[in-house]
Amino acid sequence: STGKAKYQAPPVAHYNLNNVTVTPKPLENRENILVLTPMARFYQGYWDNLLKLTYPHELITLGFILPKSKEGNQATTELQKQIAKTQQSGPEKDRFKSIIILRQDFDPPIQSQDEAERHKMHNQKRRRAAMAKARNSLLFTTLGPATSWVLWLDADVVETPPTLIQDLASHDKPVIAPNCFQRFYNEEKKAMDERPYDFNNWQDSDAAQDLAKKMGPDDVLLEGYAEMATYRALMAYMHKPDGFRAETVPLDGVGGAALLVKADVHRDGAMFPPFAFYHLIETEGFAKMAKRLGWQPFGMPNYKVYRYHAQI
Amino acid sequence: STGKAKYQAPPVAHYNLNNVTVTPKPLENRENILVLTPMARFYQGYWDNLLKLTYPHELITLGFILPKSKEGNQATTELQKQIAKTQQSGPEKDRFKSIIILRQDFDPPIQSQDEAERHKMHNQKRRRAAMAKARNSLLFTTLGPATSWVLWLDADVVETPPTLIQDLASHDKPVIAPNCFQRFYNEEKKAMDERPYDFNNWQDSDAAQDLAKKMGPDDVLLEGYAEMATYRALMAYMHKPDGFRAETVPLDGVGGAALLVKADVHRDGAMFPPFAFYHLIETEGFAKMAKRLGWQPFGMPNYKVYRYHAQI
Ligand SMILES: Nc1nc2c(ncn2[C@@H]2O[C@H](COP(=O)(O)OP(=O)(O)O)[C@@H](O)[C@H]2O)c(=O)[nH]1
Ligand SMILES: Nc1nc2c(ncn2[C@@H]2O[C@H](COP(=O)(O)OP(=O)(O)O)[C@@H](O)[C@H]2O)c(=O)[nH]1
Ligand SMILES: [Mn+2]
Ligand SMILES: [Mn+2]
Numbered sequence: 343s344t345g346k347a348k349y350q351a352p353p354v355a356h357y358n359l360n361n362v363t364v365t366p367k368p369l370e371n372r373e374n375i376l377v378l379t380p381m382a383r384f385y386q387g388y389w390d391n392l393l394k395l396t397y398p399h400e401l402i403t404l405g406f407i408l409p410k411s412k413e414g415n416q417a418t419t420e421l422q423k424q425i426a427k428t429q430q431s432g433p434e435k436d437r438f439k440s441i442i443i444l445r446q447d448f449d450p451p452i453q454s455q456d457e458a459e460r461h462k463m464h465n466q467k468r469r470r471a472a473m474a475k476a477r478n479s480l481l482f483t484t485l486g487p488a489t490s491w492v493l494w495l496d497a498d499v500v501e502t503p504p505t506l507i508q509d510l511a512s513h514d515k516p517v518i519a520p521n522c523f524q525r526f527y528n529e530e531k532k533a534m535d536e537r538p539y540d541f542n543n544w545q546d547s548d549a550a551q552d553l554a555k556k557m558g559p560d561d562v563l564l565e566g567y568a569e570m571a572t573y574r575a576l577m578a579y580m581h582k583p584d585g586f587r588a589e590t591v592p593l594d595g596v597g598g599a600a601l602l603v604k605a606d607v608h609r610d611g612a613m614f615p616p617f618a619f620y621h622l623i624e625t626e627g628f629a630k631m632a633k634r635l636g637w638q639p640f641g642m643p644n645y646k647v648y649r650y651h652a653q654i
Numbered sequence: 655s656t657g658k659a660k661y662q663a664p665p666v667a668h669y670n671l672n673n674v675t676v677t678p679k680p681l682e683n684r685e686n687i688l689v690l691t692p693m694a695r696f697y698q699g700y701w702d703n704l705l706k707l708t709y710p711h712e713l714i715t716l717g718f719i720l721p722k723s724k725e726g727n728q729a730t731t732e733l734q735k736q737i738a739k740t741q742q743s744g745p746e747k748d749r750f751k752s753i754i755i756l757r758q759d760f761d762p763p764i765q766s767q768d769e770a771e772r773h774k775m776h777n778q779k780r781r782r783a784a785m786a787k788a789r790n791s792l793l794f795t796t797l798g799p800a801t802s803w804v805l806w807l808d809a810d811v812v813e814t815p816p817t818l819i820q821d822l823a824s825h826d827k828p829v830i831a832p833n834c835f836q837r838f839y840n841e842e843k844k845a846m847d848e849r850p851y852d853f854n855n856w857q858d859s860d861a862a863q864d865l866a867k868k869m870g871p872d873d874v875l876l877e878g879y880a881e882m883a884t885y886r887a888l889m890a891y892m893h894k895p896d897g898f899r900a901e902t903v904p905l906d907g908v909g910g911a912a913l914l915v916k917a918d919v920h921r922d923g924a925m926f927p928p929f930a931f932y933h934l935i936e937t938e939g940f941a942k943m944a945k946r947l948g949w950q951p952f953g954m955p956n957y958k959v960y961r962y963h964a965q966i
Contacts (some may be wrong), residue, residue, distance in 0.1 A: 351741050353752045356734075359791065360722065360759040410672070420667075429663050440665045442798060447672040447918075478923035479671065483799045487756060516920035606759070613923045617946045634929045
């Protein structure tokens with residue numbers, strides 16, 4: 343102890359959650375955005391796209407969580423290199439308000455990020471549960487009293503409109519997801535093409551409800567498996583090339599590739615269930631939980647973001 | 655912008671959640687404790703008892719959430735007065751690391767804190783849902799990367815052993831609740847006496863499970879109502895005057911009067927469901943959620959804390 347005279351009174355912060363606005367015009371109202379990314383691999387395209395976002399970077403806090411695997415260590419090194427470049431020697435306007443990097447203190451159940459292995463149905467429930475816990479750790483640890491919006495952005499999303507945050511927020515929805523596509527080289531057309539990538543954005547169906555009814559209490563419905571035909575209306579297939587870009591549709595399940603959430607939805611308690619919640623898990627369970635709390639999720643079928651694709 | 659030379663690089667924090675220890679000896683390992691209190695009324699006895707806790711205050715962060723009602727405004731004023739006294743002019747050892755005060759940005763459904771009105775069964779579900787949201791807001795907004803333990807302590811708890819934190823943590827349980835009693839003047843004995851107060855700490859029963867099975871999906875089981883006999887084993891009644899003080903028993907439901915939780919339990923996603931979760935709500939739903947996540951709650955029937963009682 344340093345004696346009375348030198349003693350610094352510890353901080354007392356007083357926050358009025360009502361004074362933290364959450365509006366369709368976050369930029370004008372200088373609202374704080376928390377961008378959260380669970381990251382197993384580092385993609386340069388992700389970072390480059392992040393830098394191009396026109397929402398004022400001084401209002402953006404970045405939060406990352408990376409697994410403690412060999413791959414996670416590698417990704418952490420690459421991420422830190424880019425952070426140092428941007429925050430220390432990059433143009434001022436590129437620099438973010440603050441950055442938090444967390445390392446995941448549990449082993450990811452599947453080490454391989456190999457696509458075929460990752461997507462095997464029997465691996466999915468364990469994988470999604472681990473992902474849900476990673477998202478929850480990141481969320482519970484980084485959300486602060488001044489946060490207005492949380493943008494979930496997966497590490498493999500490498501292309502979005504630069505006005506992503508403003509565009510999504512302008513609809514004033516509690517939860518809103520763009521449509522995630524992937525570019526690829528179409529061998530038939532001998533040209534670049536694109537295809538829908540994220541199948542977790544959907545509207546529920548009677549068939550899926552019937553499947554759920556026959557399931558055990560801990561079983562989860564998974565989308566995109568022939569052996570479990572849900573007949574849900576997938577936002578991936580609602581996309582119309584000439585469709586109205588600002589169109590919104592209500593959703594019952596959402597994906598996490600890109601997802602804007604009002605911070606109050608999370609503060610009410612909406613998290614990513616790592617267990618079967620109405621037979622749904624992770625981001626799809628989150629959508630259900632938001633609905634149970636009175637917050638309706640929406641999607642934008644004609645507003646696209648792109649997933650990483652290998653160069654040809 | 656103030657020009658390159660003057661520019662301060664924004665903060666980059668790097669946390670390894672593995673390095674934040676959570677041990678049975680938090681004091682020796684200088685672990686950070688977050689004490690969270692939803693507060694509708696300010697009791698001087700609560701603050702006086704808090705000051706007497708022997709866990710080093712420089713490792714304790716306090717978080718409060720108060721409703722935006724007339725009563726909540728009054729409580730905020732009284733709380734701030736005591737905080738100023740302790741943090742600015744009190745002895746150094748009394749001062750806490752930091753203090754966060756949140757004001758609740760939704761109306762509490764029942765304005766009156768009158769006991770009879772508060773406990774009416776048909777008011778309970780709405781009341782508990784509002785309390786759950788208040789607890790979630792407080793938790794999601796204040797939990798940080800350095801937090802090892804969260805101590806939930808209700809504003810009407812006015813007497814605990816000064817070693818409360820060390821004692822509860824020493825059992826190394828993910829979730830642990832002491833037994834909440836209330837002192838009162840026993841007219842028959844013409845002397846002070848005490849009685850069990852908190853009925854939310856319990857072990858489940860077949861009767862309660864059978865009741866649950868007959869309920870609608872949104873119905874919740876409530877404890878302590880004759881019209882809904884659950885026959886659960888209540889920790890309140892497990893207390894033995896000469897019993898072993900350090901005894902622990904597994905619990906299926908917990909109350910929030912006093913409750914020590916490993917921060918990782920919350921980080922995994924365990925929150926206070928404001929909706930029916932396995933027909934449970936708020937703190938009782940939290941216990942169920944912790945169990946679903948693999949964390950077993952415990953209680954200490956012979957370790958007592960005391961709820962406020964009116965002076966005679
Ligand atoms: N922290 C963490 N992030 C992960 C883990 N597995 C995947 N991710 C990240 O989580 C996001 C979603 O995972 P991904 O494999 O892309 O899922 P998919 O696109 O649905 O197949 C991506 O940003 C990944 O980099 C993990 O075990 N821990
Ligand atoms: N923020 C907030 N706190 C509340 C509200 N209602 C009660 N509390 C506090 O929450 C805790 C539990 O409530 P209490 O009325 O004591 O519940 P009981 O002991 O189970 O009857 C106490 O610390 C109260 O002061 C509310 O509407 N908002
Ligand atoms: Mn992905
Ligand atoms: Mn109480």
